[in-house]
Amino acid sequence: MLTLPGDAEAVARLVPHAGAMCLLDRVLHWEEARILCETARHRDPxxxxxxxxMLPSVCGVEFALQAMALHGALGQGAAQRRGFVSSLRDVALHVPRLDEVPGPLAVEAEALVAEASGFIYRFAVRGAGATLLEGQAAVILA
Structure with missing residues (x-):
């Protein structure tokens, strides 16, 4: 099992994203079925x-997808392989944009199903004391 990634460089080694597309800064908490991450990258011009x-709130789904990939990597003890979103359900956008949210965003994902071929998670992105977006995503791993 991997140690908890404490910075963006450690996170980037575990997700299948590179450079500026690595959107999470750190893991705040991780357990078998849940991960809580933090980022301030939504404010980056x-x-x-x-x-x-502007950064539309729908882009928060990508923050959540990266939290899911990171959770999978921590659970398997190795970098997560690439995946493809097969469905999004019950996605609710509670704000029009993310770049105006002050302070960091909390990105939470909870595994509903996790298999070698893919996973399903419920997710929420919160900031400034409110839930900004939430939903469910299914990912098929390549």
């Missing part, structure tokens, strides 16, 4: 998902 000068 050069964020790779920004469009027309």
């Amino acid at each position: 050069t964020h790779p998902l920004r469009r027309d000068g």
